Amino acid sequence: MRVFLISLLMVSFFSFSSFANKVKIERVEPMFWWVDMTNPNLQLLVHGENISKYDVAVNYEGVKIEGIVTTDKPNYLFVNLKIDKGAKAGGFDLIFSENGKKKASYSYELKARKEDSANRKGYDASDVVYLIMPDRFSNGDPTNDSVDGMKDKLDRENPDGRHGGDIQGIINHLDYLQELGVTALWNTPLMEDNQPRTSYHSYAISDYYKIDARFGSNEDYARLSAEAKKRGIKLIMDVVTNHCASAHWWMNDLPASDWVHVFPEYTNSNHRKSTTNDPYVSKVDYEKNFNGWFDNSMPDLNQKNELVINYFIQNTIWWIEYADLGGIRVDTYPYNDKDAMAVYSGTIMEEYPNLNIVGETWLSSPAEIAYWQKDAVNHDGYNSNLPCVMDFSLFEAMTQAFNENEGWNTGLIRLYNSLAFDYLYPHTDNLFIFAENHDTGYLMSMLEGDINKLKHLMTFLLTTRGIPQIYSGTEILLEGKKSDGDGKMRVDFPGGWESDAKNAFTAEGRTWKENEAFDYLKKLLNWRKENPVIHTGKLMHYVPENDAYVYFRSNAEKTVMVVINKNEKAQKLDLNRFSESLGAFTSGIEVMSDEEFDLSKGSISLAPNTSIILELK
Numbered sequence: 001m002r003v004f005l006i007s008l009l010m011v012s013f014f015s016f017s018s019f020a021n022k023v024k025i026e027r028v029e030p031m032f033w034w035v036d037m038t039n040p041n042l043q044l045l046v047h048g049e050n051i052s053k054y055d056v057a058v059n060y061e062g063v064k065i066e067g068i069v070t071t072d073k074p075n076y077l078f079v080n081l082k083i084d085k086g087a088k089a090g091g092f093d094l095i096f097s098e099n100g101k102k103k104a105s106y107s108y109e110l111k112a113r114k115e116d117s118a119n120r121k122g123y124d125a126s127d128v129v130y131l132i133m134p135d136r137f138s139n140g141d142p143t144n145d146s147v148d149g150m151k152d153k154l155d156r157e158n159p160d161g162r163h164g165g166d167i168q169g170i171i172n173h174l175d176y177l178q179e180l181g182v183t184a185l186w187n188t189p190l191m192e193d194n195q196p197r198t199s200y201h202s203y204a205i206s207d208y209y210k211i212d213a214r215f216g217s218n219e220d221y222a223r224l225s226a227e228a229k230k231r232g233i234k235l236i237m238d239v240v241t242n243h244c245a246s247a248h249w250w251m252n253d254l255p256a257s258d259w260v261h262v263f264p265e266y267t268n269s270n271h272r273k274s275t276t277n278d279p280y281v282s283k284v285d286y287e288k289n290f291n292g293w294f295d296n297s298m299p300d301l302n303q304k305n306e307l308v309i310n311y312f313i314q315n316t317i318w319w320i321e322y323a324d325l326g327g328i329r330v331d332t333y334p335y336n337d338k339d340a341m342a343v344y345s346g347t348i349m350e351e352y353p354n355l356n357i358v359g360e361t362w363l364s365s366p367a368e369i370a371y372w373q374k375d376a377v378n379h380d381g382y383n384s385n386l387p388c389v390m391d392f393s394l395f396e397a398m399t400q401a402f403n404e405n406e407g408w409n410t411g412l413i414r415l416y417n418s419l420a421f422d423y424l425y426p427h428t429d430n431l432f433i434f435a436e437n438h439d440t441g442y443l444m445s446m447l448e449g450d451i452n453k454l455k456h457l458m459t460f461l462l463t464t465r466g467i468p469q470i471y472s473g474t475e476i477l478l479e480g481k482k483s484d485g486d487g488k489m490r491v492d493f494p495g496g497w498e499s500d501a502k503n504a505f506t507a508e509g510r511t512w513k514e515n516e517a518f519d520y521l522k523k524l525l526n527w528r529k530e531n532p533v534i535h536t537g538k539l540m541h542y543v544p545e546n547d548a549y550v551y552f553r554s555n556a557e558k559t560v561m562v563v564i565n566k567n568e569k570a571q572k573l574d575l576n577r578f579s580e581s582l583g584a585f586t587s588g589i590e591v592m593s594d595e596e597f598d599l600s601k602g603s604i605s606l607a608p609n610t611s612i613i614l615e616l617k
Contacts, residue, residue, distance in 0.1 A: 023096050023104035024048055026075075027249075029209055029311075030318045032109040035087045037317075038118055038351050041066070043310050044079040044094075045255065046106075052077045054096040054103055062087025063110070069307065071256035078307060083110065114324060122327040122356030123184040123234050125429045125535040128462070128525050129469040130182040133438050134190060134215055135162055135200035137472055138169025138496030147213040151247070152199040156492075162200045163492055167216035167224050173496075176505050178231040180475060180518070181525025185228055186236040186329055188438055190215045194247040195297055201438070201490075203331060204245035204298050208315050218322070225323045234326025237319055241312045241344065242335045243298035251299065259308060260299040261291040268292050269300070273334040273363055277371045279379065290337055303340035313347050320352065330386075333359030333372060338382065345374075346385035358388035358432045358467075366393050366421035375426040389425075390432045391466060394418045398435045398460065399446050402453040402566070412544035412566060415460060419541060422465070429536055433466040438490060442473065442480040449479065451517060452609050456564050458521060459611040462528050463553065463562050465539050475521045476504045476514045520592065524613075527591050533558040540581050546571060548606065552581040561588060561614040565606045572603045588614030 027047040046056075052070040056077070062084040069078040079094065089112040096104040123129060139145070145154040145164040155161030167190065177185065189202035192212040202212060211221045225235040244251070244260075254260065269292035275281045276289070293300045303309045316328060328348070333341065345357055361372045370376050373389045397414035404410045409417065422428045435457055436443040447453040454477070461468050472478075473493055480491045495503030503509035510518060528534050533555045541551035547567035553560045561581070563573065575582060586600040591613040597604050599616075606612070 025106045034111050034113040036113045040083050042081045046077050050074050057095045060092035076255045121354050125467050127184040129184040131186045132472045133188045135165040136490050136492050137165045139164040140168025140172045151196040160198045167220040184234040189238045206245040206247045222323045236327040238329050240331045242332045243294045246297045303337040309340040328357045330359045342385045359386050361389045366424045370424035388430045412549040428465050431466040434469040436471045444477045445479045456611050475518045477517050559616045564611045585616040587617045
């Protein structure tokens with residue numbers, strides 16, 4: 001009996017010892033990968049207690065370990081794998097050992113890649129992008145409004161609180177977007193943001209591989225992409241590489257001491273993005289822009305650390321493959337380390353040569369913005385590899401041009417002058433153009449509620465060069481100002497919640513004025529969709545006169561004449577001035593009204609405060 005008890009104790013001791021020596025793998029990212037990628041290299045971030053002291057091995061045909069990278073943090077190691085062409089989809093174990101003794105294993109999966117995934121077509125000038133802030137669009141699944149473990153709970157009465165919009169709400173209204181004529185959908189970030197307040201915008205990400213549970217799941221996001229694709233709508237993911245959330249899981253145990261920028265005391269970015277290409281810039285100002293924190297809840301990531309930038313390259317590629325994305329938008333682009341981001345954009349575009357990536361380049365002048373576009377001729381030889389930039393210069397011109405009287409440099413001449421600097425851009429068709437977004441006031445508030453001004457602006461936005469983006473609610477005249485505490489910032493879309501008294505997703509739920517705006521945009525967007533001349537046709541414009549701005553889009557098949565007429569009085573437009581563009585055309589059919597204009601008489605009559613789009617014959 002005593003021997004038996006001793007034996008039991010010995011078994012228990014050795015079992016406990018064996019258990020105590022086991023390594024607990026807390027996290028491996030990316031969680032899985034794909035075979036047949038253009039780049040055969042994959043770097044796994046492995047997190048576990050004292051994991052850095054262990055050796056790692058794999059035994060799977062076509063997969064080998066190229067090296068192990070450790071940092072000054074014992075709970076991390078980075079495993080460099082090479083996945084040969086021809087390697088088969090399947091699972092294998094990562095074996096962790098010490099002195100030849102196995103301590104742990106982790107099952108890893110390589111998935112089959114979607115057919116022709118590398119050649120996926122991204123959004124371009126043939127698209128119209130619709131921007132949604134998901135929390136404020138539609139609540140399709142009330143069961144996820146507040147989630148255990150997530151700090152910020154539902155509070156729809158609070159302008160800065162979570163209102164409950166989610167992925168299912170977007171899916172529920174994809175038919176509405178299709179009817180409107182939208183062909184690309186950009187949502188502000190849907191990844192987890194577990195900050196205790198103002199988390200609804202999700203620009204402070206706490207887990208880069210997880211959709212926020214209050215929006216849904218990773219599977220829901222992939223389903224949104226699939227359902228959008230069925231309707232001819234590409235899905236664009238909003239990516240944040242400059243900063244993470246102070247609530248990010250790794251902030252309790254950084255992968256490396258220099259994973260984020262650390263200062264003796266808290267240091268905010270000076271937000272002087274012009275330091276990027278300033279030939280006279282001081283080092284202290286330059287570094288404060290790039291290395292300072294965007295906000296005290298948003299630690300600034302150090303992209304100069306190759307492990308950091310590689311993490312984000314792989315994270316972006318992972319989401320493109322997993323959710324079958326049609327493009328990427330990168331937040332706060334000029335705050336990132338510019339050399340690292342050239343690697344980021346270049347590597348992703350090598351994997352997907354027909355994709356598109358737009359960077360948020362919030363700068364005022366075309367010279368500053370053009371610096372960030374791929375192939376720009378820059379004084380320092382810098383090439384960003386970033387295909388598309390956001391044209392904030394034209395944005396500023398649009399928001400002023402329709403609200404002021406004509407002068408030497410005011411009114412419609414602002415549009416002309418902004419476009420006159422297009423020679424600075426190497427790829428003018430690949431400019432992201434917009435008159436409002438989630439960071440600005442609502443367009444109808446800026447336009448003082450004037451629907452004629454809206455029609456003018458939308459006519460211009462949707463017929464000039466570039467990739468137009470409209471913001472959720474423009475089509476129903478939503479108003480609101482970007483000022484803290486006014487209760488109108490980032491307002492909810494009426495009808496997105498079951499309790500809403502009004503449902504603007506339906507014609508019956510809209511006022512006659514809202515239907516006028518919706519129908520106008522619907523016709524214009526759907527016409528634009530079918531007219532490549534507007535996507536890539538040559539642009540020729542004429543200096544505005546008498547509150548009228550005239551320009552032409554032309555290709556081998558078609559010529560379109562656009563007249564933006566702000567004049568409050570009826571006027572005759574002398575056509576002789578435009579003979580270079582009119583050529584032998586003698587008539588034109590107005591796109592929105594179907595009215596025929598006779599051009600043979602040398603002039604046309606313009607109704608007061610009316611824009612026209614003529615398909616020339």
